[in-house]
Amino acid sequence: MSTGFRDGLRVLAPSPVHRTPSLASLFIAVIAWTAFLFAIVAWAVNIHHFIHKDSLSQLLYDVAADSLYQQHGSIACAGFPAR
Numbered sequence: 001m002s003t004g005f006r007d008g009l010r011v012l013a014p015s016p017v018h019r020t021p022s023l024a025s026l027f028i029a030v031i032a033w034t035a036f037l038f039a040i041v042a043w044a045v046n047i048h049h050f051i052h053k054d055s056l057s058q059l060l061y062d063v064a065a066d067s068l069y070q071q072h073g074s075i076a077c078a079g080f081p082a083r
Helices: 003-012 023-051 053-072
Strands: none
């Protein structure tokens, strides 16, 4: 067996001294995973909004029009197109 191959196996072997990760490295790992998951959720929400943009806009428009009509009567809604 060549020396280089043995050295490679030695690198792959587990260390005899098991060190627990420090609190700082765990904190950094938690921040990294949180940022990663937040990015995935933000991407999914963005895609969902892009797909349903027209229906969401229409829903918000209808809710605003109904609310305005209930608060101020038909005079306030005169500028809205009839449904």
